[in-house]
Amino acid sequence: MPEISSPSAAARLPLLIYVLAAGVFLMGTTEFIVAGILPEIAVSIGVPVADTGLMITVFAIGMIVGTPLMAIATLKMQRRLALSVSLVVFAIGHAVVALSDAFPLILGMRFVTALATGAFWAVAAVVAAQTVGPQQSSRALGIVLGGGMLANVVGVPLGAFAGQAIGWRGPFWALAVLALIAVVPILKQVPLESDHASAPSVRREIAGLADVRIWLVLGSAAIVCGSSLAAYSFISPLLTVNTGMVASAVPLVLLAYGLGALIGSNLGGRLGTHRPYGVLFTAAAATFLVLVGLALFSHSPITTVALIFLLGLFGMSTNPILIGKAVGYADQAPTLASALATSSFNVGTAVGSWIAGFAFESALGATGPVAVGAVIAALYFLPLSILVVKDRRTEQEVGTVARLRTEPASVDG
Numbered sequence: 001m002p003e004i005s006s007p008s009a010a011a012r013l014p015l016l017i018y019v020l021a022a023g024v025f026l027m028g029t030t031e032f033i034v035a036g037i038l039p040e041i042a043v044s045i046g047v048p049v050a051d052t053g054l055m056i057t058v059f060a061i062g063m064i065v066g067t068p069l070m071a072i073a074t075l076k077m078q079r080r081l082a083l084s085v086s087l088v089v090f091a092i093g094h095a096v097v098a099l100s101d102a103f104p105l106i107l108g109m110r111f112v113t114a115l116a117t118g119a120f121w122a123v124a125a126v127v128a129a130q131t132v133g134p135q136q137s138s139r140a141l142g143i144v145l146g147g148g149m150l151a152n153v154v155g156v157p158l159g160a161f162a163g164q165a166i167g168w169r170g171p172f173w174a175l176a177v178l179a180l181i182a183v184v185p186i187l188k189q190v191p192l193e194s195d196h197a198s199a200p201s202v203r204r205e206i207a208g209l210a211d212v213r214i215w216l217v218l219g220s221a222a223i224v225c226g227s228s229l230a231a232y233s234f235i236s237p238l239l240t241v242n243t244g245m246v247a248s249a250v251p252l253v254l255l256a257y258g259l260g261a262l263i264g265s266n267l268g269g270r271l272g273t274h275r276p277y278g279v280l281f282t283a284a285a286a287t288f289l290v291l292v293g294l295a296l297f298s299h300s301p302i303t304t305v306a307l308i309f310l311l312g313l314f315g316m317s318t319n320p321i322l323i324g325k326a327v328g329y330a331d332q333a334p335t336l337a338s339a340l341a342t343s344s345f346n347v348g349t350a351v352g353s354w355i356a357g358f359a360f361e362s363a364l365g366a367t368g369p370v371a372v373g374a375v376i377a378a379l380y381f382l383p384l385s386i387l388v389v390k391d392r393r394t395e396q397e398v399g400t401v402a403r404l405r406t407e408p409a410s411v412d413g
Helices: 007-011 015-036 038-045 054-073 079-099 103-131 134-166 169-189 202-207 212-232 235-242 247-271 276-297 301-315 319-329 334-361 365-378 381-412
Strands: none
Touching: 015 038, 015 054, 015 079, 015 103, 015 134, 015 169, 015 235, 015 247, 038 235, 054 103, 054 334, 079 103, 079 169, 103 134, 103 334, 134 169, 134 247, 212 235, 212 276, 212 301, 212 319, 212 334, 212 365, 212 381, 235 247, 235 301, 235 365, 247 276, 247 301, 247 319, 276 301, 276 319, 276 365, 276 381, 319 334, 334 365
């Protein structure tokens, strides 16, 4: 008689899932921790605040390049080796940044760290899905990727507090040490893969990206992230200059944004299951209005904090829907499609934060990055509208083919 597992056993996920989530938490923290300590870094190394924002831009570029390339490069590599090496490189990059005063070297290490982050993200999702059965894969992936959202709630504000209390280098040292510690459970928990396991096909993954709808989703992902992160990347000077807050209050506002992002991501994923386009268009309109509101009312502390919470809520609510659509359209290339979606989010981050840096130095000052975000947000409706039309045409074509196939059978009968 086959063994029947109890419901409680079936609901219990392996420890590895939470180890992977912790790794993703570290990666998510490092990407945006700079936003909370931007002025402190600028003063310490003698670089203008606008130029210091390149630490976010360069990291995003590294993610753009690293995530899809690492997804392909690690297809046939032992997963635990890929994850462990990524964490070690991540740790070394943070240690070098913490020791350096040379801005070019800091930017170079941010790029290298981003490559390691891309590799970890690309492999962690695959390991999580393979570790549990099909019925629990969505839950496992939700927990692993939720580590990134939790970073906005806990990691980034905590890092900003630490950076202001003990200096901006402290959080980088902490991330380096935690990454090295994480290598141990990764080596223990991730099993060796069988030599007889069927190797994924790189050619099939690339060929699976032919559907134009995939690229419309990727474009949407870049726009939605670019609009939010253009403002978020320079949120510290917005709060201290326009709103008049003290620097010690910035981490609390970052916490509000992180809570909004965490709630928005969960709600977007749930509501988007039944009405994806309703959520996407609502979030697009709301993000645009929130950014316009920030540009107009950033001198009011209460209004600004509320709008920043809403920016996280609406700006991040579309991410799970867009990733799901990308993977769904690319049924023959799920790994690469997921990696490209992550890469596209970072395209938006890189371009948005880069343009926002110029706007910050313009006559608009701290309001400039928010205005840039609003302009980018307005572009979101274009790929979404085309995607709706493409989806409807595809549904009609599928319906027509199905009808033609059944008609001869009806005649013969």
